[in-house]
Amino acid sequence: MIKAYGATDGRLQLREAGLAPTESVIWIDLLSPSDDEEAAVELALGVDLPSRKEMREIEQSSRLYTADGAQFMTAMIPAHSDSDAPEMEPVTFVLVGARLVTIRYHDPKAFGLFVHRASKGHMPCATGEEVMLGLLEVMVDRLGDVLEHAGQSIESLSRRIFARDSGRNRRGPRWQIMLEDIGRKGGLISTIRDSLGTLDRLAVFFGQRLRNENHASHLPEDQLDRLHDLSSDIRSLADHAGFVAQKVNFLLDATLGMISIEQNTVMQIFSVVSVVFLPPTLVASVYGMNFASMPELSWPWGYPAALGLILTSALVPYLFFRRKGWL
Missing domain, CATH: 1.20.58.340 (Magnesium transport protein CorA, transmembrane region)
Structure with a gap:
């Protein structure tokens, strides 16, 4: 499916672009695109878009590179992150001049949040670079919210593990349920850390390429500051995620110790x-x-x-x- 967006009076608006994007389009969002849709966008923009298999490559050179005058940046973004079993899939950002193309095969909540905010005029979206920066900010905010919620759940688990209740209530399947909860929270935190790691590398590449290729005119000083703040937020969240991961490991060891004591x-x-x-x-x-x-x-x-x-x-x-x- 192809969604094409343009900007009018500082607001993001959906365009009827069909398979061939028009000049007014600044953002083309490809959600599980068919071969025909992908070929039409490639023909219109003159770039070779990566396949789903290529997007899943783990080498940094396969995720962050420049080809045909366009920048290709891929990050792992979770979807359904409100649950303990998020769907982790790559999202590729392609900057072609002042246009942005996003390729994805799942539907992270950050995309819908960004479209809602940008359509209200709450976020700059005059160029593809501004759209990409806004998307990254919303993604990082979303990961921060998920991490905060996971941290609160882990605190609740900690209180349950060390609660002074009767021995009868502490036995039976209770420990098994807690181990399952800890395992799910550990998997969620690991997913968030992986996503933050790829976003961190993407943000660094994004900023370096814009400066090295004399694209600074597309990003005013305030947006360069936003990019710097974005990198700082990603690193701070990554540090916090590491702390939460250590706490998950501690709770796992504590639970196993409680089982051994029992x-x-x-x-x-x-x-x-x-x-x-x-x-x-x-x-x-x-x-x-x-x-x-x-x-x-x-x-x-x-x-x-x-x-x-x-x-x-x-x-x-x-x-x-x-x-x-x-x-």
Whole structure:
């Protein structure tokens, strides 16, 4: 699908460009484009757009390069990041003169947010470079919101893990649920860190290319400042994401430690119970022997005495363990 946008009175507006973009178009957004749509844009702009397979290349030289007078920049952007299972796919930005072409095969929320804000006149969008800068700012803001929400969820998990509740509530499937939650949050944080890393390299490449190729006239000082602030925000978010990732690892270790402590407690109870029942078992075994010359066999009170001895031999170890705090 092709969406073409132009700018009127500082507002972004959708154009009816069809397969061949007109001169008034400054941004062409290709969402899961067909072969015909991709070929039409390539013919109109005179550039060779990367395929989906090429967009997924992990080498930096395959993600950030200049060809045919155009700049090609690819970053990994998550979609459905409100959930714990975001969809991570590449988004390619192609700057051809004053036009921007974006190629994507998923629908990150940042695109819709940017279109909504730019159509209200809240963001500069006179050129493709301004559109790209605005898109990057919204993407970074969106990642920051997701990271903040993930951090709050991890804090809630931390309180649940270290809560002083009853032993009965701490057992069973509760730990399994927490491990699953920690694993999902860890995967989400890892996704955000990967995305921030690619955006950081993209922002540096974007700024260097604009300056090295004498395109500074397209970016006034205020927008150069925005680009600098964008890079600073990306790095600060990356540092915060690293901190949150460390906390996730800590909670994972703590949860495994809690499980180990609980298992040790259960084994301790079994060990104590075994020791408590060992003396009564010994007494019962002695009086269970069938020897004719056992004097206790002829005692009228032999049976009650044996029961009392069994009870006493069980009670004494129990009281001893209670006094030591082992039960």
